[in-house]
Amino acid sequence: MIIGLPKEIKNNENRVALTPAGVSELVANGHTVYVQATAGEGSGFSDEEYQSAGAKILSTIEEVYAIGEMIVKVKEPIESEYKLVKENQLLFTYFHFASYKPLTEAMVASKAVCLAYETVEKNGGLPLLVPMSEVAGRMAIQKGANYLEKPLGGRGILLGGVAGVNPAKVLILGGGVVGTEAAKMAAGLGADVTIMDVSLPRLRYLSDVLPANVKTVMSNRYNIRELAKQADLIVGAVLIPGAKAPFLITRDMLKDLKKGCVLVDVAVDQGGCIETCKPTTHENPTYVIDNVVHYCVANMPGAVPYTSTLALTNATLPYVIQLANNGWKDACRADAGLKKGLNVVNGQIVYKSVADTFGMAHLPVEEIL
Numbered sequence: 001m002i003i004g005l006p007k008e009i010k011n012n013e014n015r016v017a018l019t020p021a022g023v024s025e026l027v028a029n030g031h032t033v034y035v036q037a038t039a040g041e042g043s044g045f046s047d048e049e050y051q052s053a054g055a056k057i058l059s060t061i062e063e064v065y066a067i068g069e070m071i072v073k074v075k076e077p078i079e080s081e082y083k084l085v086k087e088n089q090l091l092f093t094y095f096h097f098a099s100y101k102p103l104t105e106a107m108v109a110s111k112a113v114c115l116a117y118e119t120v121e122k123n124g125g126l127p128l129l130v131p132m133s134e135v136a137g138r139m140a141i142q143k144g145a146n147y148l149e150k151p152l153g154g155r156g157i158l159l160g161g162v163a164g165v166n167p168a169k170v171l172i173l174g175g176g177v178v179g180t181e182a183a184k185m186a187a188g189l190g191a192d193v194t195i196m197d198v199s200l201p202r203l204r205y206l207s208d209v210l211p212a213n214v215k216t217v218m219s220n221r222y223n224i225r226e227l228a229k230q231a232d233l234i235v236g237a238v239l240i241p242g243a244k245a246p247f248l249i250t251r252d253m254l255k256d257l258k259k260g261c262v263l264v265d266v267a268v269d270q271g272g273c274i275e276t277c278k279p280t281t282h283e284n285p286t287y288v289i290d291n292v293v294h295y296c297v298a299n300m301p302g303a304v305p306y307t308s309t310l311a312l313t314n315a316t317l318p319y320v321i322q323l324a325n326n327g328w329k330d331a332c333r334a335d336a337g338l339k340k341g342l343n344v345v346n347g348q349i350v351y352k353s354v355a356d357t358f359g360m361a362h363l364p365v366e367e368i369l
């Protein structure tokens with residue numbers, strides 16, 4: 001198969017979808033890999049390293065999309081890329097369709113095959129979301145601690161406090177991968193942490209494995225409202241796979257939050273679980289509403305590409321190889337979890353919650369396989 005590796009063009013997106021090691025595996029499997037010049041630079045990989053691994057270098061993004069039967073990416077295509085996507089071309093990347101209707105419409109119109117990292121399943125988990133959720137969960141506390149500093153608009157409270165002074169209160173909404181990693185980091189810094197989830201078995205597990213300065217509380221409207229008022233830092237980390245995130249912190253609640261409270265809505269890429277969150281960029285990551293600082297960067301791991309590229313490609317490469325060796329149809333027939341990654345195929349939405357989010361037509365994926 002001919003595989004294209006474009007350079008990411010989202011704001012401050014420094015990750016790349018394949019490392020030279022990944023290219024060399026694909027070449028060893030008999031595939032041809034075209035890499036856009038400087039695609040790996042932000043993650044520390046030179047064009048020469050890709051060439052030594054067997055890749056061919058192309059100078060423009062247009063050439064990569066024109067030649068690739070499969071395009072392997074990190075982030076969803078952005079507007080300037082829509083016109084480059086071709087009928088029958090396989091795109092393997094994060095899409096987060098439910099958060100952005102124009103992307104969904106553009107991919108439907110392109111008649112391409114869109115396999116989304118974030119909905120691929122394995123053993124009941126999301127193996128291609130996990131590594132980036134680990135990164136974003138850990139970063140959420142780093143960023144939150146930073147924006148709690150007074151000169152950056154925050155309350156001016158140190159997460160861990162000091163002897164004789166209380167630590168900050170951190171509230172984490174969602175106890176999945178992002179939430180757990182955030183809780184570990186916040187607890188490690190000495191904060192007073194509460195993590196909420198709707199799943200009682202998950203809360204039991206978290207209560208077993210997390211340190212004593214992390215409390216677990218059932219997530220419901222009443223509890224969220226009460227705990228949010230006391231929080232210095234709130235991390236949004238819920239997910240309903242493929243669907244728009246529910247709003248757990250609503251507009252009317254902001255007036256009850258502490259002045260200088262920081263909200264980090266990691267779930268922003270699925271539309272956010274904080275009503276007032278709108279996607280921001282690493283260049284301009286925050287804004288303030290009602291004295292509350294909002295941080296809503298939709299590609300947080302892009303800021304730590306050395307860690308993120310390696311973590312992401314450790315997870316994606318086995319799937320890229322399956323897809324390249326067998327083609328998407330046979331690969332998805334053979335692996336029911338990979339099949340769950342199919343969101344849009346040849347002009348049809350085949351992932352139900354994406355179609356439902358926008359009231360668009362849905363075709364069961366079985367009908368195209």
Ligand SMILES: NC(=O)C1=CN([C@@H]2O[C@H](COP(=O)(O)OP(=O)(O)OC[C@H]3O[C@@H](n4cnc5c(N)ncnc54)[C@H](O)[C@@H]3O)[C@@H](O)[C@H]2O)C=CC1
Pocket residue numbers: 118129130132133134136173174175176177178179196197198199202219237238239240246248265266267268269270297298299300301
């Ligand atoms: N902004 C960024 O750069 C990044 C964003 N993400 C996003 O972070 C979000 C969370 O991802 P993961 O932790 O991997 O998902 P996950 O599936 O591991 O965890 C989500 C958790 O939310 C819980 N949940 C669902 N509804 C809830 C509610 N009403 N109240 C409390 N908890 C609820 C679920 O029970 C589950 O435990 C996703 O939207 C993901 O795309 C992930 C990585 C990077």
Ligand SMILES: CC(=O)C(=O)O
Pocket residue numbers: 094129132133269298299300301302
């Ligand atoms: C998961 C995701 O959206 C990201 O890593 O940017």
Ligand SMILES: [Mg+2]
Pocket residue numbers: 269298299300
């Ligand atoms: Mg994202």
